[in-house]
Amino acid sequence: MPASPSGAGARAIADNTTPLWLGAVTLRIVTFLFAVGVFSLHRHGYAMPCLGWATLGxxxxxxxxxxxxxVRPSGRRLNVVIVDVLLTTALIIASHYVLSGEQLIRPVPLVTTIWASGCVVSSAVYGGRAAGTVSGAWISLVSIWxxxxxxxxxxxxxxxxxxxxFVVGLAAVTARHSAEQLARALRAEAATKERERLARAVHDSVLQVLARVRRRGAELGGEAAELARLSGEQEIALRSLVSAAPQESTVDGEVDLRPQLQLLATPRVQVSVPATQVMLPAVAASELSAVAREALSNVDKHAGPDARAWVLLEDLGKEVVLSVRDDGPGIPPGRLAAAEGEGHMGVAYSIRGRVAELGGEVSLYTAAGEGTEWEVRVPRRQPRRKGVVR
Amino acid sequence: MGSPGAAQAAPAQGGRAMTNVSVMVVDDHPIWRDGVARDLTERGFEVLATAGDGESAVRIARTVRPDVVLMDLNLDGSSGVAATLGITTELPDTQVLVLSASGEHSDVLEAVKAGASGYLVKSASVEELVDAVRRTAVGDAVFTAGLAGLVLGEYRRMAASGDGAEPTPRLTERETEVLRLVAKGLTARQIATRLVISHRTVENHVQSTLRKLQLHNRVELARYAIEHGLDADPEETA
Structure with a gap:
């Protein structure tokens, strides 16, 4: 039921600042009672008792x-908060006329007294740090006047x-932010569940039939063998697709490199990865999978239609090693260097460029008749990462 | 799959034709299961039984005692890993070859640690399957590039997470070298040529990486059983 997690996420967002709103309401009631006490204590000395009563009313x-x-989510509106600040301002100004000159100097608290802080808290909860700080400063200015x-x-x-x-605004922003994170986590969980359900369904039906078609077709030969080949390609593509986890990045912007590489698997390309996640900054991960793609397209172009290729990903902790090897004819000595010397934007240029950007190293083993093997080593923590901060 | 099992199996295999290898197919999907069974029967294997879930797989294997069990890990409602552990614990002469979808990484790794002696993806060709079943029957580890990548990753994970308090198995430098070459798709023969060692030595290195992992797993299971007050199987603690 995908509806229920997202529904829970929406509820969590709506309800997340509720404790702060309830706190603001409590503060308002307590400060109101305090103001009533101040009023009854000092009302006999007021210059304009009638205006005092009106203010209190x-x-x-x-x-x-x-x-x-x-207390209701529907009532926490911008216009209410604005009226709150304006009305409080008006009541502080009225207090100036309520109190006698002697009371103002002594000083006797204004009629609004600490009740005036209520509007600062509600604007902070509503609008965050800046709104809270500004309304706090504004109410102070009016009080000084x-x-x-x-x-x-x-x-x-x-x-x-x-x-x-400021502080209440900060708390409100944090509460909303964590609600968003929760909602994102719930969405990711729902997506994963849905993907698993799809994967099971695909695994149990389509894949079994495709595999069977491939098997029987290959045995029958002729045109059936062609159908078998097509079926086999789709089978592998579909298997990679349903086994690759969704690309949900973590809070610190890291992603698992494995699913990106697994999507490269074909009947002629075997992808080997560890059983545990290989987390890398999103940019580094997409650069590395681009390196793998380029090396593989180079295999397609130069190693002949029957060449097979293997992609291996290893996580050594401090560095990540990506190897791409094919069993094609290999690159004759000097040809890569020659192409680079002529300024062709060839595969070597592109791969070396990408890896250098990540602070890594590339080595290339090749010889005529022995296939080609790229080995890319990229350190985990790069001191300077170009293009990472966007 | 200790060495005694392999030692017993080898002369028996040598004495009769390779095609008499007996097989059991475990898969929850009938189309696939019957297809594989037919493919193997057509090529002279003796398919003794099939099973659709892990529990009946262990029960049936106990009765028919096949040479090789072809195990799918994605079984409906039960775990192929648990069935693998059950079969390899009870029947030391039976080898388990995992035949599963690619991408089920942690399951494949767990099955291999539980005692499976190889892993083949379902997208492999019939020829590859036949070859793998034959090699599994004589006690060879069927190491695809994918499995080598998983095993390498597992040793590195253990090395990284080990706090030094418990001994974790390590790969020798040579074993690491061999595994990496397997993971890069080189055949045993190509590896032997590149490292200037014999073909048999390559096989031994590969099998040793698996055996260490399986032994470690058994020790861990036994320790878990003792810590939780369960009666440990004397065979496991040995």
């Missing part, structure tokens, strides 16, 4: 509304508010 309604919205002066206490609040915005 607005805070009550807005706290209730945001709690209602933020409302206060009418600036001292170390206010400076501390400014740093705290912006810092909270």
């Amino acid at each position: 607005a805070m009550t309604v807005w706290t209730a509304l945001t709690c209602y919205w933020f 409302a206060r009418g002066y600036f001292d170390t206490d206010i400076a501390r609040d400014t740093v705290l508010l912006s810092g909270i915005g």
Whole structure:
């Protein structure tokens, strides 16, 4: 059932910042109760008690509304967050007129007091680090205006508010990122499962019949032998295809080189690899499989139609060794060098170029009548990798 | 497949015609299974039985005692690796030749460690199959380039992951050299020529790489059995 893993992935993404939203709601309720306490303590000294009551009323309604919205995924909208910041700004400005001049200096907390931090947290959860830091700084600026002066206490609040915005935003980004990773892992798992199911189905039906056609056709001879040959080619192509794992790269951008090489197998080309993964940076892997392809196409061109070829991949830990050998007539001495000297962009040029780019070495063993053998050694950790960083 | 089994098999094979090799075919797909059985019968092999799953493969092999079991690893609902282990443990005179799809790397490796003496891909020709069954029957290891690549990789994996606390089998320099040449498609004869050694020496090197791997596997299995309080088969611990 491929639908269920991807469904789980989508759910995981939607739900991943939920704990942060619930935290923001809790903070808002706690800071609201704190503000109510501050209000009842200082309301007798207020210059404009009516505006104070109105401010507190607005805070009550807005706290209730945001709690209602933020506990639901559908309510976590950009316009709510913007209104949150604007309304908080307006209430801080109103507080400036509520408090008496003496209260502002003493200093008595503003009516909004630490409740004002609620909008910083919600914009950080919604928009990430930058949104959190900016709204923290903005609310601080408005508070400084409302206060009418600036001292170390206010400076501390400014740093705290912006810092909270940054940290909460960071947490939100991380949560979303890990949700994406989870979703990707679930997708890869679903793809692997589906591939395994297909591989089993192909293995149990098509391949058996193709193999049988190849066998019987070869025995019957004549035109049937031609059909057998075609059937055999498709059989091997299909086997390689279903046995090659999906190309899902890891987090650090490494891929298994084996599947890329296995796709090169044909009735005349045998590919031998270890049973365990051979992980390489994606660029190095595709360069190495390009090297194998070029060496094999060279076999096709020069070694004759009956030549067979073998590809061997070895993982020595510090380096990876790729060998391509054919049993064709071999390259007469001097011909490769001559071609290179004339400036032909021949196979040697191309293979040596690719391998040099990866910091590796190429050796070529060949002699008339003894086939050709390329051996490519590429170190695992290249100090400088051109073209790797895109 | 210890050396006593091979020693017994060799004179017996020498005494009768090669075509009297008895075979059992294990594959879960009837078209393939019956096709292979017919191919082998037509070429003079004695196909004693066929089986479609691992459990009946072990049971039937116990009764008919074939010289060679052709084992598919991709069996419906049961493991060809477990069946290989069962057969090679119970019947030292029976050789198991894995005949499986390419690409089932870890399964092929596990089957060889469990005691299979060779591996052939299903896309091999009938001639290759016949040759492989004959060689398996006389106790030779059927080493395709693909299997050599897997075995090389396994020795390197063990060398890399070994913490030094447990002894892991190592390849000698010569064995590594021989295996690499097998993996690059050279025949035993070509390897002998290139390394200036005898053809028989090449075969011995190749078989020794397999035997070390299988011995190590048996020791590991026995250790696992002891650690988990299971009764170890005295033959395995020997």
